[in-house]
Amino acid sequence: MSTTAATEIRNVETLVAGEWRGATQGADLEVRDPADLREVVARVPALTATDIDSAYAAAIRGARAWGRTSGLDRGAVLLRTASLLRDRSAPIVADLVREMGKTRAEASIELTKAADFFEYYGGLARSATGYSLNDGRPGTTTSVRYEPVGVVLAITPWNDPLLTPARKLAPALACGNAVLLKPATDTPLVSVRLARALVDAGLPAEVLSVLTGRGADISAALLDDPRLAAVTFTGSNEVGAAIHASVSGRNLRVQTELGGKNATVVLADADLTLAADTIVAAAFAQAGQRCTATSRVIVDRRVSAGLLQLLRTRVRALALGPGGEPGTAMGPVINERHRVAVLDHVNAAVAAGATVAEGGTAPDGERLAHGCFVRPTILTGVTADMDIWREEVFGPVLALLEVDGFDEAVAAVNDSEFGLAAALFTRDLSHANLFLDRADTGQVAVNLPTSGWDVHHPFGGFKASGSPFKEQGTEALHFYSRVKTCAVRFAW
Numbered sequence: 001m002s003t004t005a006a007t008e009i010r011n012v013e014t015l016v017a018g019e020w021r022g023a024t025q026g027a028d029l030e031v032r033d034p035a036d037l038r039e040v041v042a043r044v045p046a047l048t049a050t051d052i053d054s055a056y057a058a059a060i061r062g063a064r065a066w067g068r069t070s071g072l073d074r075g076a077v078l079l080r081t082a083s084l085l086r087d088r089s090a091p092i093v094a095d096l097v098r099e100m101g102k103t104r105a106e107a108s109i110e111l112t113k114a115a116d117f118f119e120y121y122g123g124l125a126r127s128a129t130g131y132s133l134n135d136g137r138p139g140t141t142t143s144v145r146y147e148p149v150g151v152v153l154a155i156t157p158w159n160d161p162l163l164t165p166a167r168k169l170a171p172a173l174a175c176g177n178a179v180l181l182k183p184a185t186d187t188p189l190v191s192v193r194l195a196r197a198l199v200d201a202g203l204p205a206e207v208l209s210v211l212t213g214r215g216a217d218i219s220a221a222l223l224d225d226p227r228l229a230a231v232t233f234t235g236s237n238e239v240g241a242a243i244h245a246s247v248s249g250r251n252l253r254v255q256t257e258l259g260g261k262n263a264t265v266v267l268a269d270a271d272l273t274l275a276a277d278t279i280v281a282a283a284f285a286q287a288g289q290r291c292t293a294t295s296r297v298i299v300d301r302r303v304s305a306g307l308l309q310l311l312r313t314r315v316r317a318l319a320l321g322p323g324g325e326p327g328t329a330m331g332p333v334i335n336e337r338h339r340v341a342v343l344d345h346v347n348a349a350v351a352a353g354a355t356v357a358e359g360g361t362a363p364d365g366e367r368l369a370h371g372c373f374v375r376p377t378i379l380t381g382v383t384a385d386m387d388i389w390r391e392e393v394f395g396p397v398l399a400l401l402e403v404d405g406f407d408e409a410v411a412a413v414n415d416s417e418f419g420l421a422a423a424l425f426t427r428d429l430s431h432a433n434l435f436l437d438r439a440d441t442g443q444v445a446v447n448l449p450t451s452g453w454d455v456h457h458p459f460g461g462f463k464a465s466g467s468p469f470k471e472q473g474t475e476a477l478h479f480y481s482r483v484k485t486c487a488v489r490f491a492w
């Protein structure tokens with residue numbers, strides 16, 4: 001039975017233009033629990049274009065003050081934020097599970113990694129912000145300075161609602177920018193908690209606004225504003241393309257992290273147990289809703305029956321359930337629309353000739369009937385011309401393709417419009433190194449998952465998976481700073 005009536009629905013305030021604002025009646029967003037859609041977890045303000053205007057005005061003031069703050073002081077704020085996130089892990093993890101549906105273990109990993117981002121960039125903020133160059137003119141020194149770009153708009157998806165904002169906010173703030181964060185409509189709660197931690201850690205409130213609202217209501221106001229200096233977006237290819245179109249011709253910095261169709265190759269000499277354990281973890285964690293999730297397995301025909309057997313055993317053991325319940329290995333997908341879309345992909349694959357080896361449907365029974373659950377699914381008999389092989393599903397669906405040998409496997413990896421991540425299982429050093437050379441993806445791994453890159457590892461895809469600017473590591477700092485070349489003649 002639903003407990004909505006018995007549970008008080010939280011009204012959450014968000015940070016806009018330096019102040020905390022609640023929702024006015026009728027202008028709010030309901031956050032629902034994907035494990036039980038009858039549960040309204042909270043209400044957050046649905047902001048309008050007028051709110052966006054005031055957020056920009058504050059962000060301009062905030063950027064001016066924060067950009068002049070010493071890197072050491074900026075770093076100290078980020079380091080305190082990391083420690084506040086860890087101190088507050090219990091309520092943040094609880095919200096993450098309720099609004100997104102992932103398991104408590106997955107949410108705890110996300111929190112730790114979000115804190116790591118603030119710690120890493122908090123340390124980097126102390127470092128030198130430029131370098132000197134020789135100058136052929138007598139009595140002259142020339143130097144290069146990195147400056148903040150101004151107001152950065154960060155638009156984030158629902159699959160990692162804390163991690164993705166942290167991945168963008170930490171380097172943007174370390175470099176001295178102000179940020180307007182537009183979280184996904186389904187998952188605004190932990191973004192607001194992140195803003196609380198930053199302000200409590202000493203971030204001047206005008207430096208950050210969290211613009212909760214419907215994309216359709218506020219995206220034009222966000223993107224058309226002349227005060228915007230840079231857009232960093234993580235999400236679908238469709239919205240990424242719309243963002244590029246709407247800011248084109250304005251000389252803005254645009255970073256887009258988009259979809260993936262990540263392949264793992266298993267060669268005949270691979271450790272099949274290691275491969276199966278790794279593939280199942282990379283394919284079904286977060287119900288497959290990770291941009292780096294493994295969604296294609298390319299297996300040498302000689303070992304495909306053995307690998308399939310190992311995969312099936314492991315997938316059958318994955319306990320499906322609400323993310324907050326102990327023992328759950330895989331939670332629901334984000335919402336009902338997405339559940340239907342994932343199952344439509346599976347049904348279309350079957351109609352095209354694929355075979356369901358595991359899963360393929362919603363679970364039976366009353367226990368999970370009100371949530372957005374899809375059973376972990378393995379499809380065999382897949383061919384490279386099928387949509388299931390080419391289109392991103394972003395759900396718990398793994399497709400298997402058989403090939404003959406290394407060259408055919410690499411060709412299958414690269415025969416995709418996407419180029420985010422790829423992995424190879426082999427014991428052969430030559431194939432391992434050739435794979436690093438030949439895989440046309442931004443992230444490549446050998447005997448490791450397609451997912452799971454650390455905060456200091458540059459991250460981002462090639463081809464349709466993303467724009468040239470990488471996130472994470474020191475690479476991220478290039479996007480969030482502009483380069484000024486300065487010359488001083490001190491003797492004449």
Ligand code: NAD
Pocket residue numbers: 155156157158159182183184185214215216219220234235236237239240242243257258259260290291392394420461465466
């Ligand atoms: P989405 O593109 O639908 O939404 C992303 C964000 O954009 C949300 O905040 C949404 O409200 C906002 N938005 C929607 N329409 C907009 C518009 N017209 N203008 C401006 N903003 C708008 O993506 P999603 O469904 O939230 O996330 C899933 C997608 O994200 C998948 O395609 C996945 O591959 C991708 N993703 C990529 C990475 C990566 O690093 N490459 C990481 C995670 C997710």
